[in-house]
Amino acid sequence: MVKPMEKKPxxxxxxxRKSFGDNHVLExxxxxxxxxxxxxxxxxxxxGKSVMIKCLxxxxxxxxxxxxxxxxxxxxxxxxxxxxxxxEIGFLFQGSALYDSMSVRENLEFPLRRHTKKFGIIxxxxxxxxEALENVGLAHAIDLMPSELSGGMKRRIALxxxxxxxxxxxxxxxxxxxxxxxxxxxxILLMMSIQEKYNTSAIIITHDVDCARxxxxxxxxxxxxxxxxxxxxxxxSTSEDPxxxxxxx
Amino acid sequence: xxxxxKVVDSLKNFLIxxxxxxxxxxxxFKELFNPPFEFKEFWRQCYNMxxxxxxxVSVTGFIIGLVFTLQSRPTLEEFGAVSWMxxxxxxxxxxxxxxxxxxxICAGRIGSGIGAELGSMRVTEQIDAMEVSGTxxxxxLVVTRILATxxxxxxxxxxxxxxxxxxxxxxxxxxxxxxxxxxxxxxxDSLQFSDVIPTTFKTFFFGFAIGLVGCYKGYNCKKxxxxxxxxxxxxxxxTSMLLFIIDFIAVFVTNIFYG
Numbered sequence: 001m002v003k004p005m006e007k008k009p010x011x012x013x014x015x016x017r018k019s020f021g022d023n024h025v026l027e028x029x030x031x032x033x034x035x036x037x038x039x040x041x042x043x044x045x046x047x048g049k050s051v052m053i054k055c056l057x058x059x060x061x062x063x064x065x066x067x068x069x070x071x072x073x074x075x076x077x078x079x080x081x082x083x084x085x086x087x088e089i090g091f092l093f094q095g096s097a098l099y100d101s102m103s104v105r106e107n108l109e110f111p112l113r114r115h116t117k118k119f120g121i122i123x124x125x126x127x128x129x130x131e132a133l134e135n136v137g138l139a140h141a142i143d144l145m146p147s148e149l150s151g152g153m154k155r156r157i158a159l160x161x162x163x164x165x166x167x168x169x170x171x172x173x174x175x176x177x178x179x180x181x182x183x184x185x186x187x188i189l190l191m192m193s194i195q196e197k198y199n200t201s202a203i204i205i206t207h208d209v210d211c212a213r214x215x216x217x218x219x220x221x222x223x224x225x226x227x228x229x230x231x232x233x234x235x236x237s238t239s240e241d242p243x244x245x246x247x248x249x
Numbered sequence: 250x251x252x253x254x255k256v257v258d259s260l261k262n263f264l265i266x267x268x269x270x271x272x273x274x275x276x277x278f279k280e281l282f283n284p285p286f287e288f289k290e291f292w293r294q295c296y297n298m299x300x301x302x303x304x305x306v307s308v309t310g311f312i313i314g315l316v317f318t319l320q321s322r323p324t325l326e327e328f329g330a331v332s333w334m335x336x337x338x339x340x341x342x343x344x345x346x347x348x349x350x351x352x353x354i355c356a357g358r359i360g361s362g363i364g365a366e367l368g369s370m371r372v373t374e375q376i377d378a379m380e381v382s383g384t385x386x387x388x389x390l391v392v393t394r395i396l397a398t399x400x401x402x403x404x405x406x407x408x409x410x411x412x413x414x415x416x417x418x419x420x421x422x423x424x425x426x427x428x429x430x431x432x433x434x435x436x437x438d439s440l441q442f443s444d445v446i447p448t449t450f451k452t453f454f455f456g457f458a459i460g461l462v463g464c465y466k467g468y469n470c471k472k473x474x475x476x477x478x479x480x481x482x483x484x485x486x487x488t489s490m491l492l493f494i495i496d497f498i499a500v501f502v503t504n505i506f507y508g
Contacts (some may be wrong), residue, residue, distance in 0.1 A: 041370075054377075057381050058381075059380060059381065069431060079385075082383075083383035083385075084383065086380075086381055086382065087383050091381045091383070092376070093374045093377070094374075095343055095373055095374055097373060097374040097375050097377065098375070098376035098378075099370075099375055099379075100369075100373075100375070100378075101325040110379075110382070110384070111382040111383065111384065114285075114383065114384050151397075161382075165383075184486070187362065212363055
């Protein structure tokens with residue numbers, strides 16, 4: 001599972017600050033993600049994990065600090081450049097965020113048809129759609145509507161939609177939240193197989209200690225609005241610091 | 250003292266809302282002319298809005314035509330002016346009743362639908378998902394919908410007017426033994442371009458307002474699922490108010506040119 005890490009940051013966040021009114025969510029957050037690495041970020045609810053990941057993809061604008069993704073400072077990019085960069089970053093939303101007015105096929109075709117620069121004009125999208133669905137084991141669901149899918153299936157289809165753009169980085173926002181333990185395990189195994197197959201780098205935001213144990217090459221604990229602690233699962237889980245210990249009880 | 254603060258707060262919120270709506274409108278015109286153009290989604294929205302509102306507009310128009318004629322008949326009979334019925338009904342319906350009633354129906358049917366749809370897309374992160382996949386959600390969701398309501402409303406109004414006049418003709422045919430041919434001859438004799446052109450122009454603005462407010466409320470929906478209901482509800486309330494304001498301005502301007 002653990003791949004040898006090449007020490008080349010593909011994402012670098014420096015002194016990130018973000019506030020909503022008087023609520024200071026991030027106060028100098030730093031982070032690097034290296035190629036081929038699975039980085040797990042854990043923190044309490046409302047600690048700013050999702051805000052950080054949204055700043056990273058350009059959905060939220062940080063108050064200060066710099067975010068460099070594949071050598072590009074995302075806060076200085078034009079909209080067209082940002083859209084192009086976004087094709088290299090997949091985002092798996094906590095609630096799957098499938099377009100509920102579209103079938104599974106249309107959900108997967110949607111990003112594909114809009115990135116002619118990366119893929120050219122594709123006459124028949126079926127082989128690419130099928131490949132993405134086969135990767136998540138749901139080829140038979142191609143003509144279903146999102147309302148006909150279970151929670152676990154939705155999460156898998158969302159992952160297939162993320163994979164279809166062949167991203168280099170995948171951001172997982174609480175990928176196992178709301179799923180039963182068996183489905184959670186299936187999703188974790190799927191994430192690992194994808195990382196192995198496509199050599200993607202990933203940031204995984206989770207509360208799930210079991211998920212972190214299995215998937216993390218490295219972990220960051222977001223406590224008191226900063227990256228409070230950093231290390232492997234083994235080092236952090238044996239820490240004597242009460243704030244860190246609280247996560248692994 | 251508290252009441253004073255509440256008034257100031259409400260006024261502040263109102264001005265902020267106006268500012269944000271103006272920005273939203275400006276962005277529409279900016280994005281409208283920037284490629285890529287989402288023709289497929291635009292046609293899909295036109296079909297959805299037109300096709301799904303057709304029955305409602307037809308039934309309402311037909312009933313308005315019937316009721317309007319039945320209610321006016323006794324008074325016109327009293328003055329011996331029943332022969333004025335076709336011109337009175339057609340001018341009233343085409344100039345005012347048809348457009349405003351159809352627009353109000355569409356505000357309820359289409360505006361609230363847009364508010365709820367975009368609102369639920371916002372709270373379930375579908376709009377964010379669209380954005381991170383490198384698609385401009387404003388262009389795909391907002392521009393197409395506003396354009397579709399702007400194009401479809403005049404067509405729906407035209408259709409509703411025709412059905413309402415047909416309803417009126419039916420009453421006259423049954424109650425006053427007036428043939429359909431005679432009734433419609435009278436209608437077309439009494440109508441002038443000055444009745445039709447300003448009102449058609451007005452309906453484009455009605456359609457634009459319905460799409461704009463519905464999209465604005467839905468796209469900026471907050472506060473979870475409760476916000477979706479609020480977005481749908483406020484889309485109807487604000488649009489209805491806006492329709493009457495546009496109507497007043499349109500009548501005022503029409504009177505300047507044709508008065």
